[in-house]
Amino acid sequence: xxxxxxxxxxxxxxxxxxxxxxxxxxxxxxxxxxxxxxxxxxxxxxxxxxxxxxxxxxxxxxxxxxxxxxxxxxxxxxxxxxxxxxxxxxxxxxxxxxxxxxxxxxxxxxxxxxxxxxxxxxxxxxxxxxxxxxxxxxxxxxxxxxxxxxxxxxxxxxxxxxxxxxxxxxxxxxxxxxxxxxxxxxxxxxxxxxxxxxxxxxxxxxxxxxxxxxxxxxxxxxxxxxxxxxxxxxxxxxxxxxxxxxxxxxxxxxxxxxxxxxxxxxxxxxxxxxxxxxxxxxxxxxxxxxxxxxxxxxxxxxxxxxxxxxxxxxxxxxxxxxxxxxxxxxxxxxxxxxxxxxxxxxxxxxxxxxxxxxxxxxxxxxxxxxxxxxxxxxxxxxxxxxxxxxxxxxxxxxxxxxxxxxxxxxxxxxxxxxxxxxxxxxxxxxxxxxxxxxxxxxxxxxxxxxxxxxxxxxxxxxxxxxxxxxxxxxxxxxxxxxxxxxxxxxxxxxxxxxxxxxxxxxxxxxxxxxxxxxxxxxxxxxxxxxxxxxxxxxxxxxxxxxxxxxxxxxxxxxxxxxxxxxxx
Amino acid sequence: xxxxxxxxxxxxxxxxxxxxxxxxxxxxxxxxxxxxxxxxxxxxxxxxxxxxxxxxxxxxxxxxxxxxxxxxxxxxxxxxxxxxxxxxxxxxxxxxxxxxxxxxxxxxxxxxxxxxxxxxxxxxxxxxxxxxxxxxxxxxxxxxxxxxxxxxxxxxxxxxxxxxxxxxxxxxxxxxxxxxxxxxxxxxxxxxxxxxxxxxxxxxxxxxxxxxxxxxxxxxxxxxxxxxxxxxxxxxxxxxxxxxxxxxxxxxxxxxxxxxxxxxxxxxxxxxxxxxxxxxxxxxxxxxxxxxxxxxxxxxxxxxxxxxxxxxxxxxxxxxxxxxxxxxxxxxxxxxxxxxxxxxxxxxxxxxxxxxxxxxxxxxxx
Numbered sequence: 001x002x003x004x005x006x007x008x009x010x011x012x013x014x015x016x017x018x019x020x021x022x023x024x025x026x027x028x029x030x031x032x033x034x035x036x037x038x039x040x041x042x043x044x045x046x047x048x049x050x051x052x053x054x055x056x057x058x059x060x061x062x063x064x065x066x067x068x069x070x071x072x073x074x075x076x077x078x079x080x081x082x083x084x085x086x087x088x089x090x091x092x093x094x095x096x097x098x099x100x101x102x103x104x105x106x107x108x109x110x111x112x113x114x115x116x117x118x119x120x121x122x123x124x125x126x127x128x129x130x131x132x133x134x135x136x137x138x139x140x141x142x143x144x145x146x147x148x149x150x151x152x153x154x155x156x157x158x159x160x161x162x163x164x165x166x167x168x169x170x171x172x173x174x175x176x177x178x179x180x181x182x183x184x185x186x187x188x189x190x191x192x193x194x195x196x197x198x199x200x201x202x203x204x205x206x207x208x209x210x211x212x213x214x215x216x217x218x219x220x221x222x223x224x225x226x227x228x229x230x231x232x233x234x235x236x237x238x239x240x241x242x243x244x245x246x247x248x249x250x251x252x253x254x255x256x257x258x259x260x261x262x263x264x265x266x267x268x269x270x271x272x273x274x275x276x277x278x279x280x281x282x283x284x285x286x287x288x289x290x291x292x293x294x295x296x297x298x299x300x301x302x303x304x305x306x307x308x309x310x311x312x313x314x315x316x317x318x319x320x321x322x323x324x325x326x327x328x329x330x331x332x333x334x335x336x337x338x339x340x341x342x343x344x345x346x347x348x349x350x351x352x353x354x355x356x357x358x359x360x361x362x363x364x365x366x367x368x369x370x371x372x373x374x375x376x377x378x379x380x381x382x383x384x385x386x387x388x389x390x391x392x393x394x395x396x397x398x399x400x401x402x403x404x405x406x407x408x409x410x411x412x413x414x415x416x417x418x419x420x421x422x423x424x425x426x427x428x429x430x431x432x433x434x435x436x437x438x439x440x441x442x443x444x445x446x447x448x449x450x451x452x453x454x455x456x457x458x459x460x461x462x463x464x465x466x467x468x469x470x471x472x473x474x475x476x477x478x479x480x481x482x483x484x485x486x487x488x489x490x491x492x493x494x495x496x497x498x499x500x501x502x503x504x505x506x507x508x509x510x511x512x513x514x515x516x517x518x519x520x521x522x523x524x525x526x527x528x529x530x531x532x533x534x535x536x537x538x539x540x541x542x543x544x545x546x547x548x549x550x551x552x553x554x555x556x557x558x559x560x561x562x563x564x565x566x567x568x
Numbered sequence: 569x570x571x572x573x574x575x576x577x578x579x580x581x582x583x584x585x586x587x588x589x590x591x592x593x594x595x596x597x598x599x600x601x602x603x604x605x606x607x608x609x610x611x612x613x614x615x616x617x618x619x620x621x622x623x624x625x626x627x628x629x630x631x632x633x634x635x636x637x638x639x640x641x642x643x644x645x646x647x648x649x650x651x652x653x654x655x656x657x658x659x660x661x662x663x664x665x666x667x668x669x670x671x672x673x674x675x676x677x678x679x680x681x682x683x684x685x686x687x688x689x690x691x692x693x694x695x696x697x698x699x700x701x702x703x704x705x706x707x708x709x710x711x712x713x714x715x716x717x718x719x720x721x722x723x724x725x726x727x728x729x730x731x732x733x734x735x736x737x738x739x740x741x742x743x744x745x746x747x748x749x750x751x752x753x754x755x756x757x758x759x760x761x762x763x764x765x766x767x768x769x770x771x772x773x774x775x776x777x778x779x780x781x782x783x784x785x786x787x788x789x790x791x792x793x794x795x796x797x798x799x800x801x802x803x804x805x806x807x808x809x810x811x812x813x814x815x816x817x818x819x820x821x822x823x824x825x826x827x828x829x830x831x832x833x834x835x836x837x838x839x840x841x842x843x844x845x846x847x848x849x850x851x852x853x854x855x856x857x858x859x860x861x862x863x864x865x866x867x868x869x870x871x872x873x874x875x876x877x878x879x880x881x882x883x884x885x886x887x888x889x890x891x892x893x894x895x896x897x898x899x900x901x902x903x904x905x906x907x908x909x910x911x912x913x914x915x916x917x918x919x920x921x922x923x924x925x926x927x928x929x930x931x932x933x934x
Contacts, residue, residue, distance in 0.1 A: 483657070
């Protein structure tokens with residue numbers, strides 16, 4: 001592509017990133033380090049001196065580490081088994097393993113509580129008194145829930161890494177007398193380590209700052225909930241800024257560490273496939289042994305979903321101290337769709353997500369073209385910048401947008417103009433901020449898919465079109481776009497699904513009921529006494545269905561297996 | 569209408585390497601012109617400068633009378649055949665071939681007619697509705713050729729078009745490409761690293777090394793009269809023997825070598841001096857064994873050993889005793905190709921009388 005157009009896109013991208021991504025972070029860090037225009041460390045120090053904040057941070061780090069560890073333990077064996085063996089119903093199992101991705105963990109928490117709560121299924125089934133299984137162990141409940149919801153990210157990364165290993169390496173180890181677990185430890189594990197670390201980093205950053213799950217589980221002694229509770233004082237109180245700054249530094253630090261450790265070390269396989277690897281078809285007891293881990297994991301991973309579905313089907317109050325709901329009804333679904341808040345929330349989520357994804361498609365393609373097809377200096381920087389949102393927790397971004405909004409709406413020019421106030425003040429109308437937040441957070445998926453598509457499409461195909469007289473835009477329309485459509489749809493779908501399920505920004509930025517997206521509505525409904533929990537579950541099931549249909553539909557359209565859509 | 573192509577002091581730099589370094593080409597209308605050289609010599613970069621995919625850092629490119637140096641690829645009206653063929657996988661054979669005509673806003677009927685003719689020319693009419701991945705390598709290559717030719721380009725650019733084909737098909741396509749170019753009267757620039765391909769198809773060949781032109785000549789000129797050690801070594805096989813000029817006039821040169829005085833009657837390099845160090849290029853196939861015709865010059869005694877028998881010919885190593893006892897292990901070693909071989913020395917060696925004609929020996933200045 002021509003340098004002039006590459007530089008134009010580069011410039012526009014920098015401006016968009018500057019305003020949409022760096023400015024909010026700047027406001028956060030500024031609020032954490034500056035008082036009256038002077039640099040100070042006193043707020044950061046105060047955060048570490050304050051016993052409550054210190055405990056919150058410590059607990060958050062432990063939540064992150066625990067979730068990452070558990071998710072790795074769950075997904076590593078599954079990915080390894082799926083890579084190695086062929087067994088009955090394998091494609092069903094490997095698709096079901098990914099299902100947790102269609103439900104945000106905090107919705108699952110509602111179902112989870114129905115099962116493990118004081119008056120839940122376990123106690124009723126075992127005829128025990130009101131033992132609170134979660135009780136003091138709510139901490140582990142949060143870890144378990146998050147791990148069960150996030151392990152697919154690790155699974156996909158490890159599966160991709162395993163698929164990339166030249167089987168000849170494995171055979172070479174066998175040939176030299178190495179087998180079993182030693183071979184896994186000495187050969188396989190080191191080769192997939194970059195994949196494990198990439199997945200682990202994303203899971204840690206996600207769970208370290210997760211807001212929805214601790215809120216629903218009523219676990220308030222972690223930093224994310226402390227920040228959420230302190231939002232009301234965003235104008236005056238510097239402590240939430242300082243707390244968020246610390247979370248930002250930890251996340252970005254970890255991201256950079258993993259890039260530094262494994263960024264360049266993506267072991268290049270010397271050859272693609274010297275020997276064609278045939279999965280071993282299992283026989284007899286081995287089939288059972290291979291299938292068992294899948295069944296166990298899928299059972300536990302879908303438990304929260306079943307809880308949610310059963311809750312949504314219960315007559316309010318009828319699933320209490322019993323194994324199954326006493327009375328089943330479909331009324332919750334109808335009521336959920338009739339409730340003022342839910343109808344508008346579905347409309348809102350669709351609006352925000354569609355706008356964000358549309359923006360991402362255009363922006364993502366433009367960036368990918370510069371990164372792959374131009375030779376300008378700093379194109380690597382643009383690539384890195386587009387990936388950076390992965391390193392910044394949603395909570396930090398949400399807080400940053402809130403800070404920007406509160407700063408903008410207090411400017412004199414904005415304060416007196418109803419139009420500008422509507423754009424800039426989230427308390428008046430959060431549409432602009434939510435669209436920006438959704439698109440910035442999901443941009444990496446779009447850029448990655450578009451970059452992959454362009455890299456797989458030989459540049460000579462475009463050159464051939466130019467040689468035959470096609471101007472650049474015609475070449476893009478007639479040759480490039482048709483060839484990367486599959487990648488674009490996959491990326492857009494992922495961005496869309498994650499936008500519909502977005503939690504932190506939705507909870508924090510949408511402050512008026514008429515602008516609530518689905519996730520915020522589920523949370524608000526959950527807090528209503530009486531029918532709230534049941535309506536929240538019903539809406540959760542609607543969201544699950546909607547996403548499942550979207551994803552399955554698109555995967556049919558693409559003629560690909562479902563798993564291929566989620567290659568992060 | 570065939571046009572000529574000219575480049576003037578063309579330079580293309582990638583980072584530290586000068587991929588094309590001051591190249592002047594003058595390709596005649598209707599000529600089949602080859603760019604030949606080892607990999608990394610800059611031949612593909614040079615071709616891409618003609619097509620417009622590389623913008624030169626210095627110099628100019630003219631196609632016909634038009635200066636196209638700064639022109640975008642899609643405005644140059646060249647037809648290119650890519651090494652990978654670059655057929656669009658989402659379009660059928662017909663759609664691939666019709667694309668260039670659509671870009672030229674030609675009427676639907678005319679497109680249909682010309683695509684039909686083009687496919688007929690490459691004998692692909694029965695595969696018209698196939699997608700590229702349903703075609704064999706040879707068929708894809710034909711479609712790529714049809715796609716480039718159907719637009720009636722000012723010139724045809726071919727980037728190693730046969731390198732992905734098997735040996736037999738490559739031989740067929742060589743003559744086929746030459747026939748099609750000559751019938752259409754096209755100017756063609758053809759990049760390859762296969763010297764057989766170049767020698768058999770080209771009107772003229774340019775040898776490139778390190779981004780510079782080494783020699784531009786007709787095939788037999790390059791082979792029989794290389795101007796440098798590089799060209800002599802790159803085209804065909806040869807023996808290099810160093811020596812010192814002892815006598816010369818316009819018609820012949822006497823060179824004293826370790827195996828004795830060798831006489832060359834090839835037109836020698838300019839500015840020769842007595843006592844000058846030169847290198848002789850003696851090709852293996854000019855060497856004959858025993859019974860030299862009367863009046864022969866360049867007759868030496870030697871021994872044949874390490875023969876490799878190939879049926880129609882044999883490859884021998886010949887050891888000629890060095891006059892200077894201090895030379896290597898006392899022998900000058902020469903490769904020899906022997907057509908219709910009578911002597912085969914797999915083990916041991918056979919004494920022979922070795923002779924070759926002065927007009928076949930090339931004197932190289934360096």
